[in-house]
Amino acid sequence: MSPELGGIEKVRNYTWFLVQERSPHRAEQKGRFGLVLASVVCIGGALVVPASSAHALRQLDRPDRAQIGAAMAIPEGSLRLAGPPVGFWGGEYTTSSNERVTIYTSPSYAVDEAANQRWADFMGRLLHGSELSRVTVYFATPFEANRICLGAADLVHDVLGCYDSSTSTIVAPGEDTTKVSAESVLTHEYGHHIAANRSNAPWRALEWGAKHWATAMNICALSRAHVVWPGDESLLYRLNPGEGFAETYRGFSERTEGHHVGPWGVLDTVLYPGGDAVPAIVADVLDPWTGNQTKSFHGRFTAHGPSVKTFTFKSRFDGTFSASATSHARIRIAILNWRTVVARGRGSARTTLCGGLRERDVRVIRTRGNGSFTLTVSLP
Numbered sequence: 001m002s003p004e005l006g007g008i009e010k011v012r013n014y015t016w017f018l019v020q021e022r023s024p025h026r027a028e029q030k031g032r033f034g035l036v037l038a039s040v041v042c043i044g045g046a047l048v049v050p051a052s053s054a055h056a057l058r059q060l061d062r063p064d065r066a067q068i069g070a071a072m073a074i075p076e077g078s079l080r081l082a083g084p085p086v087g088f089w090g091g092e093y094t095t096s097s098n099e100r101v102t103i104y105t106s107p108s109y110a111v112d113e114a115a116n117q118r119w120a121d122f123m124g125r126l127l128h129g130s131e132l133s134r135v136t137v138y139f140a141t142p143f144e145a146n147r148i149c150l151g152a153a154d155l156v157h158d159v160l161g162c163y164d165s166s167t168s169t170i171v172a173p174g175e176d177t178t179k180v181s182a183e184s185v186l187t188h189e190y191g192h193h194i195a196a197n198r199s200n201a202p203w204r205a206l207e208w209g210a211k212h213w214a215t216a217m218n219i220c221a222l223s224r225a226h227v228v229w230p231g232d233e234s235l236l237y238r239l240n241p242g243e244g245f246a247e248t249y250r251g252f253s254e255r256t257e258g259h260h261v262g263p264w265g266v267l268d269t270v271l272y273p274g275g276d277a278v279p280a281i282v283a284d285v286l287d288p289w290t291g292n293q294t295k296s297f298h299g300r301f302t303a304h305g306p307s308v309k310t311f312t313f314k315s316r317f318d319g320t321f322s323a324s325a326t327s328h329a330r331i332r333i334a335i336l337n338w339r340t341v342v343a344r345g346r347g348s349a350r351t352t353l354c355g356g357l358r359e360r361d362v363r364v365i366r367t368r369g370n371g372s373f374t375l376t377v378s379l380p
Contacts, residue, residue, distance in 0.1 A: 060105055060115040060139060060174045061182050063122035069254035070181035074188045074247070074266050077149040078233065079164035079171060085138055085148055090116045095124030099132055105139040109174055122183070126190060126253055127285050131197035136167070137186070139174035161185040165196040165206055187253050191246030198288045201380075202320050202352070207231035209245035211289035211317055211380075216280035217241065217271070220318045221355030227270060237267075244271030248281050289317065292378040299364065300372045301329050307366040311375060314359040319380025323362045324348035327373030336361040353380060 088104035089111050095101060101123050103116045119139070123132065140148055142160055148171050149162035160180060161172045170193065172186040198210035207230040208214050208223075219241045222228040228244075229236040237243060247266055251273060273281075299309050315321060323333055324347060335343040335351050337360060343349040351360070364375055 057110040058108055058141065058175065060109045060112060060119075061176060062115070063119055063183055065122065065125065065183065065253075067176070067181040067183040068187050068250060069184065070176070071179070071184035071188075071250075071266065074161070074180060074185060074250075075159045076161045076163075076185070076189070077159035079149060079162045079167075079169060081148055084136075084169075085140065085144075088138055093117050093120035095132075096121050097124045099124055101132055102136040103139070104136070105174060106141055106144055108141045108144065109139070119186075123186070123190065126187060127249075127282065128190075128194070129197075129285055129288070131168075131193060134168045134197065135170060135190070135193050137170045137172060139172060139182075142173045142175070142177055145171055145173050161189050163189045163192040163196075165192070168193060168196070184250060187250045188246045191249030192242070194249060194285055195242065195245050198284055199290060200319075201291070203230070205245075207240075207242045209241050210281075210284035211319070212280040212283040213245055213248065213277055214241065215317045216276040217244065217274070218355050220352075222270070224354060239268050239270065241271060243267055244273075245281070247271070248273040248277055249285075252278050252281055289380075292319065292380050294376060294378050297375045297377075298372065299375065301327070301366045301370050303370050309364045309373075309375075311362045311364075311377075312359065313362065313377055313379060314357065315353050315379045316358070317380040318353050318355065318358065320350060320378070321353050321360055321380065322348065322350035322378045323375065325364050325373050325375045327364075327366075327369075328371035329369035329373065330367045331373060332365045332367060334363040334365060336363065 084104070085106070087107040089107065090102075090104035090113075092100055092102050093116060101120045103120055105116055109115075119137070123137070138148070142158075145160050146158060149159045158179070160177065161170070163170050170186065170189040172189055173182050176182055192206065195205045195210050198205045200208050200211045200214050203214070203220075205211070205214075208219055209217065214220070219228060219230070223230055223241070228239045228241050230241050232240045244267055255278070297311060301307065301309075313321070321335070323335060325331055325333055326347070331347065333345050333347060333349045334341050335349050337351075342360075343351040353360070362375065362377060364373060
């Protein structure tokens with residue numbers, strides 16, 4: 001056998017993959033799968049399909065919201081392409097709710113604008129906000145998704161999807177596999193897109209989850225205790241709260257279809273959504289936290305009065321808490337967690353609220369002089 005033919009055989013041996021087996025009488029039926037051998041050649045990083053297989057173009061799956069929970073795993077990775085995949089067809093589609101979403105599909109699937117439209121309508125029915133118009137979805141075959149998300153050198157991995165926040169790009173399979181449904185991957189990846197378009201300052205929402213959910217799940221305290229690991233997409237993937245947020249979003253989407261959330265096999269049970277997590281993620285989507293609230297209070301130091309004024313504040317969320325004061329008198333600021341001073345400064349101080357009651361006392365302390373003062377606090 002020549003070296004070139006031997007190389008092709010090696011590629012063939014690595015390119016077994018799972019696709020849906022379709023009945024000629026029920027092309028839309030889901031749940032029955034078969035092994036198919038794809039004969040492909042990798043040349044210069046491009047995927048070349050032999051001309052003899054051109055007549056065997058696949059059909060993009062018809063989305064079914066009842067399949068959102070069909071996942072034993074969500075094998076995902078990182079987008080490795082500098083630009084969009086070559087040759088994909090599609091564009092911008094208007095959903096049934098009169099919103100815009102951009103979808104492109106691999107040339108391995110038969111061109112069918114109605115199929116892309118069905119997926120656009122599927123996304124329009126997911127819980128979402130204005131971020132829907134900013135996402136671009138690329139549907140690829142499972143084999144192609146593996147290459148787009150991990151690169152040609154990683155054929156032995158079975159990654160099926162990825163999300164890139166810098167370009168608001170989702171890559172998802174256009175068909176089910178035995179591990180996961182196409183609907184599950186797309187919904188999970190869209191959860192990442194929601195997080196990327198939300199705030200959890202001073203932390204990155206894509207890695208920690210958005211503000212309402214991250215607070216409800218006590219992610220800050222769990223991170224400090226090294227129980228969860230924000231942003232870890234490698235060995236500690238199962239303990240990554242960014243993945244927990246995306247999975248909770250997928251679980252909520254499954255529940256809205258009248259189904260109980262399936263087995264929590266994707267991530268560690270520490271990230272399983274508790275009673276507060278589901279309403280929190282709804283709030284993150286529909287009424288997101290956008291920044292700290294600022295409040296001001298006034299007081300006065302008199303010649304014979306006390307030199308310490310104490311104010312108590314409680315926040316709903318984890319985040320940065322700061323206090324500052326201005327006065328004709330010389331003053332200092334101290335922030336206390338119960339009786340322990342956690343921050344102090346000459347005129348201002350800040351600390352991080354992280355779990356617990358999220359309650360702090362602020363002391364305005366006169367060191368010299370008299371007069372009025374204004375205390376300004378910033379609460380997450």
